Amino acid sequence: MPKKGTAPIQGEMLQGTLDLLVLQTLVMGPAHGHTIAQAIENRSENVLQVEHGSLYPALHRLEDRGWIASFWGTSENNRKARYYRMTPAGRKQLLEQIGRWDQLVRAISRIIRPATE
Amino acid sequence: MGWGLFFRRRYWDDERAREIQSHIEIATDENVARGMSPEQARCAAHKKFGNVAFVREEIYRMNTIGFVESLWQDLRYAFRSLRRNRGFAATAIVTLALGIGANTTVFSVVDAAMLRPLPYRDPSRLVSIVWVAARGSAEQVTYIGGQSLQEMEDWRAQKQIFSGIEPYSQPRARIGPTGVLEPNAIAFISTGILDLLGVQPKLGRGFLPEEGRPGKDQIALLSYGYWLREFGGDTAVLGKTVTLDNHVYTVIGVMPRDFPFAGKPNAYVPWTEKSGGDLYFMSRIRPGLSVAQAEREAAVISDRIQYDGRVPWAKMTPEFWPESDRLSSRHHGETRTALLIMMGAVGFVLLIACANVANLLLSRGATLQREVAIRSAIGASRGRLVRHFLVESMVIATAGALGALLLTWWLTYSIPALLPADLRRLFAVYEWDLNRRVFAFTGAVTVLTCLLSGLIPAFRAAHGGVIGGLVGPGRTAGVARATRRLHVALQSLQVGLALILLCGAGLMANSFVRMTLTESGFDTQNLCLVRISLPPNYPKGPERQAFYDQLLSMMKTLPAVQSATMATGTPATSLGFGTGRLFAEETAGAGAEPWAGDLCYAGLDYFSTLRIPIVAGRNFGPQDGLSSPPVAIIDRRAADHYWPGQSALGRRFRAGSKAPWITVVGIAASVKTRSFTDPKIFQVYRPISQRDSVVAGNLIVRTVGDPGPVLAQVRARIASLNPGASVPTAATFDELYATMDAKAATTPRFYLILMSIFAGVALTTAAVGIYGVLSYSVSQRRSEIGVRMALGATARDIRRLVVHAVIAPVSAGIVAGVIVSLWLTRLLRSLLYQITPDDPITIISVASFLLLVSLAASYIPSRRATQIDPMTALRVE
Numbered sequence: 005m006p007k008k009g010t011a012p013i014q015g016e017m018l019q020g021t022l023d024l025l026v027l028q029t030l031v032m033g034p035a036h037g038h039t040i041a042q043a044i045e046n047r048s049e050n051v052l053q054v055e056h057g058s059l060y061p062a063l064h065r066l067e068d069r070g071w072i073a074s075f076w077g078t079s080e081n082n083r084k085a086r087y088y089r090m091t092p093a094g095r096k097q098l099l100e101q102i103g104r105w106d107q108l109v110r111a112i113s114r115i116i117r118p119a120t121e
Numbered sequence: 122m123g124w125g126l127f128f129r130r131r132y133w134d135d136e137r138a139r140e141i142q143s144h145i146e147i148a149t150d151e152n153v154a155r156g157m158s159p160e161q162a163r164c165a166a167h168k169k170f171g172n173v174a175f176v177r178e179e180i181y182r183m184n185t186i187g188f189v190e191s192l193w194q195d196l197r198y199a200f201r202s203l204r205r206n207r208g209f210a211a212t213a214i215v216t217l218a219l220g221i222g223a224n225t226t227v228f229s230v231v232d233a234a235m236l237r238p239l240p241y242r243d244p245s246r247l248v249s250i251v252w253v254a255a256r257g258s259a260e261q262v263t264y265i266g267g268q269s270l271q272e273m274e275d276w277r278a279q280k281q282i283f284s285g286i287e288p289y290s291q292p293r294a295r296i297g298p299t300g301v302l303e304p305n306a307i308a309f310i311s312t313g314i315l316d317l318l319g320v321q322p323k324l325g326r327g328f329l330p331e332e333g334r335p336g337k338d339q340i341a342l343l344s345y346g347y348w349l350r351e352f353g354g355d356t357a358v359l360g361k362t363v364t365l366d367n368h369v370y371t372v373i374g375v376m377p378r379d380f381p382f383a384g385k386p387n388a389y390v391p392w393t394e395k396s397g398g399d400l401y402f403m404s405r406i407r408p409g410l411s412v413a414q415a416e417r418e419a420a421v422i423s424d425r426i427q428y429d430g431r432v433p434w435a436k437m438t439p440e441f442w443p444e445s446d447r448l449s450s451r452h453h454g455e456t457r458t459a460l461l462i463m464m465g466a467v468g469f470v471l472l473i474a475c476a477n478v479a480n481l482l483l484s485r486g487a488t489l490q491r492e493v494a495i496r497s498a499i500g501a502s503r504g505r506l507v508r509h510f511l512v513e514s515m516v517i518a519t520a521g522a523l524g525a526l527l528l529t530w531w532l533t534y535s536i537p538a539l540l541p542a543d544l545r546r547l548f549a550v551y552e553w554d555l556n557r558r559v560f561a562f563t564g565a566v567t568v569l570t571c572l573l574s575g576l577i578p579a580f581r582a583a584h585g586g587v588i589g590g591l592v593g594p595g596r597t598a599g600v601a602r603a604t605r606r607l608h609v610a611l612q613s614l615q616v617g618l619a620l621i622l623l624c625g626a627g628l629m630a631n632s633f634v635r636m637t638l639t640e641s642g643f644d645t646q647n648l649c650l651v652r653i654s655l656p657p658n659y660p661k662g663p664e665r666q667a668f669y670d671q672l673l674s675m676m677k678t679l680p681a682v683q684s685a686t687m688a689t690g691t692p693a694t695s696l697g698f699g700t701g702r703l704f705a706e707e708t709a710g711a712g713a714e715p716w717a718g719d720l721c722y723a724g725l726d727y728f729s730t731l732r733i734p735i736v737a738g739r740n741f742g743p744q745d746g747l748s749s750p751p752v753a754i755i756d757r758r759a760a761d762h763y764w765p766g767q768s769a770l771g772r773r774f775r776a777g778s779k780a781p782w783i784t785v786v787g788i789a790a791s792v793k794t795r796s797f798t799d800p801k802i803f804q805v806y807r808p809i810s811q812r813d814s815v816v817a818g819n820l821i822v823r824t825v826g827d828p829g830p831v832l833a834q835v836r837a838r839i840a841s842l843n844p845g846a847s848v849p850t851a852a853t854f855d856e857l858y859a860t861m862d863a864k865a866a867t868t869p870r871f872y873l874i875l876m877s878i879f880a881g882v883a884l885t886t887a888a889v890g891i892y893g894v895l896s897y898s899v900s901q902r903r904s905e906i907g908v909r910m911a912l913g914a915t916a917r918d919i920r921r922l923v924v925h926a927v928i929a930p931v932s933a934g935i936v937a938g939v940i941v942s943l944w945l946t947r948l949l950r951s952l953l954y955q956i957t958p959d960d961p962i963t964i965i966s967v968a969s970f971l972l973l974v975s976l977a978a979s980y981i982p983s984r985r986a987t988q989i990d991p992m993t994a995l996r997v998e
Contacts, residue, residue: 036143036144036147037140037144038144038147038148038151055169055170055171056144056148056169056170056171057141057170057171057172057173057175057176058171058176060137060140060141060176060180061176061179061180061183064133064137064180064183064184065183068126068183079143079147081147081150083143083146083147083150084143085140085143085144085147086136086139086140086143
């Protein structure tokens with residue numbers, strides 16, 4: 005079960021957007037699971053606390069769909085680690101998901117703050 | 122998730138475990154770098170990661186397909202538990218292999234005979250022409266083959282109906298040293314017949330038109346099977362010589378594998394007018410005309426066709442029987458019935474096998490009560506348990522089906538070689554093989570078998586309550602009452618089904634014996650038949666009759682000839698008899714059912730030459746002419762049927778409401794004719810002198826000594842009278858009868874053998890079933906029996922106790938079986954000879970035999986029961 009972070013975000017919401025976050029992280033280049041998890045936390049300024057374990061089913065799913073590919077490499081501190089890189093299909097998927105995400109955010113914003121729009 | 126991941130789910134599990142391991146190590150490293158102690162660092166990394174096992178499980182679940190996964194589990198479990206219970210598994214698998222195998226084999230025969238398309242071009246337009254006395258009665262169909270060249274020429278002229286007619290013939294089948302029919306080595310086919318059929322040789326060339334003339338016809342097209350057997354499929358066979366039926370032929374080609382024409386001889390050679398044998402012709406209906414239209418057109422012009430076997434008392438119409446409905450009811454009614462009966466019989470065998478396996482599974486389910494209880498206690502649903510047991514049944518059924526296919530394969534490719542030649546002939550015509558339809562059928566039967574044998578035991582086994590199962594079986598009353606009732610019901614079912622099959626086999630055996638014991642009814646010693654065929658251009662009518670009269674008087678002058686006569690038909694051949702239903706004058710409205718008569722126009726010396734006794738009345742005489750009232754001699758069976766208890770002499774009968782009345786002047790003893798398997802066909806003789814149109818071409822001669830040299834003289838005389846006349850048949854009646862008996866008995870014998878095999882399998886299976894259930898119940902009732910013995914029961918009491926458990930289901934089964942078989946064996950009627958399907962002796966002997974076998978099967982378990990030591994049995998408690 006996802007643990008609540010310092011600034012708790014609903015677990016299910018995170019779940020739905022985890023694919024998007026992972027893909028976005030991999031735009032910078034190949035990374036292994038630990039790096040990806042930390043990148044998400046750091047870039048959200050620790051608002052999004054990822055339970056590292058929950059990352060792996062997502063990675064597995066993305067890989068199965070062919071959006072990311074993996075290979076064994078060596079980490080910065082000389083440990084064997086599985087690296088993920090984005091595939092062309094993943095890149096397309098990312099653009100699509102970003103588009104959908106923006107749509108969603110705009111829609112929700114319109115509902116909760118109709119006046120300021 | 123896809124199948125790709127499913128099959129590699131173990132690999133991915135390892136992969137992800139390693140990855141997670143490295144993740145945690147990297148995190149630990151970082152924590153250490155931040156200044157934590159290694160212990161703390163590892164702990165924090167794990168905390169941050171969450172539950173490793175949970176993540177792995179989730180990924181594993183993503184990779185798997187729930188249903189398949191648990192099915193796979195059930196499968197592995199089933200294999201393991203069957204390996205542990207080898208005896209149980211082997212019994213069940215062998216039983217089902219026999220049951221399914223019998224079904225697959227019979228189905229493949231049915232497939233070959235009825236379902237497979239013929240390998241000819243547009244086979245629905247290829248017809249045989251059959252003359253029928255009148256429509257609407259199954260008994261009146263006559264004449265297939267044995268037609269004349271004249272008839273063929275007449276039909277050929279009908280270009281508005283046919284696009285082609287081609288003749289073929291087969292030499293008279295020979296009898297081998299063991300008294301059975303040899304398969305035909307050759308068939309004569311006209312040079313144009315392959316074009317008519319639309320078939321090309323697989324190798325070499327077909328016949329050229331000029332090769333259909335005597336002198337150029339020493340060439341042969343080999344059948345595929347013969348080519349494989351004798352030449353190993355060597356393509357260099359062309360131009361080689363081959364000896365068939367004492368003639369040497371040059372091989373010019375090989376026919377395709379699937380070419381069943383003319384009963385699959387070894388080779389086809391060109392047909393010429395001198396070929397001899399029974400003449401047949403194959404006709405192709407002109408394009409644009411349906412078979413029904415063609416039949417109507419043919420009926421209109423049928424008077425113009427010169428047809429030898431015309432029955433003057435009834436209107437004969439030609440019917441066209443398409444090749445493509447090979448086993449349509451009017452064409453091959455008996456074969457079709459027989460095949461369907463065989464299909465039903467093997468269905469019963471399978472049902473018995475299923476009942477047996479269901480019994481085994483029920484017993485086994487009861488011993489697994491504790492396991493079932495534990496599994497349901499830890500959360501297995503009932504459906505899951507049922508599925509588990511069904512999967513086990515499916516494994517058994519599938520293994521049985523594989524065994525069945527091996528069995529069928531063996532039967533298909535090995536058995537025909539082991540059979541006597543006449544049966545092989547029958548097999549060769551069918552030439553079944555294992556094709557897609559057979560495999561699909563086997564698959565369907567397997568699923569059915571699994572459900573039939575497994576469904577009830579699976580529900581029973583999964584039913585046991587948790588508490589009852591855990592407390593332990595055998596503690597109180599042994600087997601649950603519901604289970605015991607099922608056992609009894611299944612046993613009754615087995616016995617009943619076995620009884621039906623045994624009745625069928627018993628009736629067929631009985632009828633077969635009667636058939637072979639029937640006497641000819643006249644003196645066949647030194648009696649010969651000579652069939653004469655005049656050239657097609659010979660004038661018809663009186664000229665022909667004059668030829669025969671001349672020949673007959675010439676015969677009588679030969680010193681070696683004791684007596685001679687002419688007739689349209691003779692016993693022991695399929696030729697020259699017409700069949701029609703007869704109505705007696707007194708019973709024209711009601712009374713005796715009109716039977717069918719085999720009509721023969723006989724010469725004056727017919728009865729004296731054949732030595733058929735005339736038991737009442739007079740022989741034909743010179744007073745019976747065309748202008749005198751029509752007279753007939755009928756056989757005793759007809760007299761007894763139409764005029765029971767009174768004299769038939771002077772009575773009258775006719776063939777239809779408009780036909781002239783015919784007076785009975787004599788009653789002859791019955792003889793064995795080609796239709797002797799049908800009790801409702803009797804003999805009617807009319808004098809040749811009262812026949813106006815067509816003539817009798819059968820010369821019957823009784824010789825003084827050995828017929829061999831006399832026949833040579835007869836042939837010479839015929840040639841001297843007319844060099845163009847041919848003699849298709851010159852044989853003694855002993856030979857003819859042997860052929861007819863062998864022919865008539867071949868099919869019944871084939872079905873008798875099959876039926877006996879099925880009945881044997883059924884009996885064995887049922888006996889094994891009774892034995893198995895009883896042994897099991899004795900082992901379950903050990904403590905009860907121990908208590909009884911401790912209380913003073915003698916060995917006899919115990920034995921009675923056990924045997925009583927058999928008597929009830931067996932008697933119930935026998936009673937039900939007799940009732941059902943009385944109803945079902947009616948279907949066998951057409952396969953039986955001189956025995957009715959409700960023959961009490963057969964039924965009683967079969968029932969007592971079955972009872973005996975059941976008691977024998979209960980002997981060992983009952984003995985074992987008496988040997989139980991009460992002390993040991995009770996101590997187990």
